[in-house]
Amino acid sequence: MTERVGELLTEVLERNGLSTEDLISIWFTATPDLHSDFPAAAARRLGIADVPLICAQELEVAGAMPRVVRILAHTETELPRSGIQHVYLGAAAALRKDIAQ
Numbered sequence: 001m002t003e004r005v006g007e008l009l010t011e012v013l014e015r016n017g018l019s020t021e022d023l024i025s026i027w028f029t030a031t032p033d034l035h036s037d038f039p040a041a042a043a044r045r046l047g048i049a050d051v052p053l054i055c056a057q058e059l060e061v062a063g064a065m066p067r068v069v070r071i072l073a074h075t076e077t078e079l080p081r082s083g084i085q086h087v088y089l090g091a092a093a094a095l096r097k098d099i100a101q
């Protein structure tokens with residue numbers, strides 16, 4: 001979990017030209033089958049220490065993709081909404097083919 005969440009956060013920051021200083025808060029969700037750690041702990045291991053973080057469980061919907069951590073990050077940015085890169089790694093790219101980069 002730590003490695004993959006770190007990878008996702010790093011991609012979100014890099015692809016949007018952001019640094020950890022631009023982060024206001026981050027909301028994580030994990031599917032109900034993930035129990036090894038809090039995604040927020042992975043963020044702190046990346047040095048994101050002074051940012052409010054929250055973890056919640058994704059809805060348990062029949063047929064939903066298992067083993068997914070989602071991040072909703074609130075950030076400072078000059079980018080217009082159309083310029084924001086939405087990051088879906090691996091199989092998760094199938095979840096939002098319309099916005100996954």
Ligand SMILES: O=C(O)C(=O)C[C@]1(C(=O)O)C=C[C@@H](O)C=C1
Pocket residue numbers: 058059070095096
């Ligand atoms: O964007 C995702 O990760 C999705 O799985 C899609 C979607 C949605 O329908 O918009 C579905 C469930 C999640 O809680 C978030 C968003």
